[in-house]
Amino acid sequence: MESGGDYQIVNSLNYLGAYQFGEAALTDLGFVHYDGNAYDNNYSGGWTGKHGVRSASDFLRSRDAQDKAAFEWVDLLWSYAEIHNIDHFAWTEVGGSELTPSGMIAAMHLLGPGALAQYIASNGTADLRDPYGTPIVTYITTLADYEMPFAPVRPSS
Structure with a gap:
């Protein structure tokens, strides 16, 4: 909704890609290591290499990784609704x-x-x-x- 479907967009709050993922979501999904503050969107804990993603640039260049993250995120969010x-x-x-x-x-x-x-x-x-x-x-x-x-x-x- 906010990205216009642009997989390489970064907004003013440093949310990434087509689905506007922030550090907290990417940490929950296993893309980013927790750095003590998952809400500052600086990704300073480093990237885990999940789906071949080792940096914000890699994430932004990979439609496949973003789409996989989105599918995983929807399931995870519903589990949070249950919790x-x-x-x-x-x-x-x-x-x-x-x-x-x-x-x-x-x-x-x-x-x-x-x-x-x-x-x-x-x-x-x-x-x-x-x-x-x-x-x-x-x-x-x-x-x-x-x-x-x-x-x-x-x-x-």
Whole structure:
């Protein structure tokens, strides 16, 4: 959504590639070694070599590594939803918007599972935004209609 599909883009906060991965996500995925602060996006712990990626430049040049990271990340994010006990909110309405699995994944990717849990607990009244000011509900609704093969099936009406 933010990269325009550009695999080589780096934003002003040093998020990388087509899926705008930060250091914390890349650490969780095993691409980057933890350096004591996974949220500063300086990648100073070094790269692990996963999928042949040994630097930010390698990551940006590899569509394959970025796509593999994205698939792994979606599964990992859903496991975080389960850990935070918010997975069962899939297909429910919160704050006037339906929480689809893909919308939930989008919200967690941009703001984390804790933020999504906070949004749900507030019944959609918490004004949670990314560093550029985009509200969490924008991600929930804009990316709501993608199939997530691991996610719970929509209940029949």
